[in-house]
Amino acid sequence: MTEHFPSKIGLSQQFDCSYLPDRKEQLLVILDHECYSAERFEALLSLGFRRSGDQIYRPHCPMCNACQSVRVLAQQYTASKSQKRKYKKIKNGFSIQVSYDEKPNYYPLYEKYISERHQDGTMYPPNRLQYESFLFCRWMPISFIELWHEEKLVAIAVTDTMPNALSAIYTFFDPDYEHMSLGTVMIMAQIDLAKSENKQYVYLGYQIDECKKMRYKKQFLPAQQFKEDVWTNI
Known part of the structure; x- marks a missing residue:
């Protein structure tokens, strides 16, 4: 195509x-x-x-x-000082694993995340049907990037896997670990996975400058945005 x-x-x-x-x-x-x-x-x-x-x-x-769709140039990505500080927080007692199958402990984590962090959003109250119909896909290989704190699962980044790219679908985490900047950490974990698999891009979805909670995607550089049907460097 x-x-x-x-x-x-x-x-x-x-x-x-x-x-x-x-x-x-x-x-x-x-x-x-x-x-x-x-x-x-x-x-x-x-x-x-x-x-x-x-x-x-x-x-x-x-x-x-x-x-505006944003994609990170994964092989050229260099973490900022702030991002490096956030990533260092998970060096002791934390581990990252990748699964290619959904596990039973994912949904309770999702339910807690939506219930405590997004009570004003369209996904509240959470339910399993909504969770499955939003995140999963019958025709796309999906990677689940897991962050563990010792024996406790604390974050999941649901990630589509394509020949030359990853696409970040949704990240949810234990609100008790909000101080760990896990949103940033999990994007960095997705970029690390793309690098290790020699993929060119990590697509982060839509940047919306007028919406405070959707402005963060331009912080992962180098990156490009799709504006007026052309990819331009940020």
């Missing part, structure tokens, strides 16, 4: 934006079943698309282009 839009695309209805309360959101949705493979999805990632559950989508909002 070349880097062109597929011929079968749907357009969702408009609905309230999850990140900018004064805006309406609308999505392009891929309807071409031939696009639903890791190889073809990787080409769509380069066109600003994302995955949620089994569905591939891209924002196509009226009067708004706030969502």
Whole structure:
């Protein structure tokens, strides 16, 4: 598949934006079943698309282009001083493991994370059906990057795996460890995994400068953003 839009695309209805309360959101949705493979999805990632559950989508909002896809150049990435300090926090007593299968202890951690950290969000209250339909996928290989503190699972980064890239889907962690900057730590763990597997990019999803909780993705450099259908260096 070349880097062109597929011929079968749907357009969702408009609905309230999850990140900018004064805006309406609308999505392009891929309807071409031939696009639903890791190889073809990787080409769509380069066109600003994302995955949620089994569905591939891209924002196509009226009067708004706030969502800008960001990807880290994994092989060239160098941690900032602040990021190095945060990563050092997990040197003693912590370990990172990678699983390729979901485990029973993932959902209780997700449930605690949503219940304590996102009571004002659309995913509250959490339930298993929502968890499975949002994070998992029948046609995509998924890696689960686990952070353990001794014998306790404290964070999971759900990560799509493609031939030349990783895509960060969602990270959840034990709120008792919030002081450990685990959001940053888990992105660095994803970049480390991409480096070890000789992958070029780690896609971090959409940067939304007008939304405080969605501004962090430009902190992992070097990186590029997809703006006006062109990848440009940040």
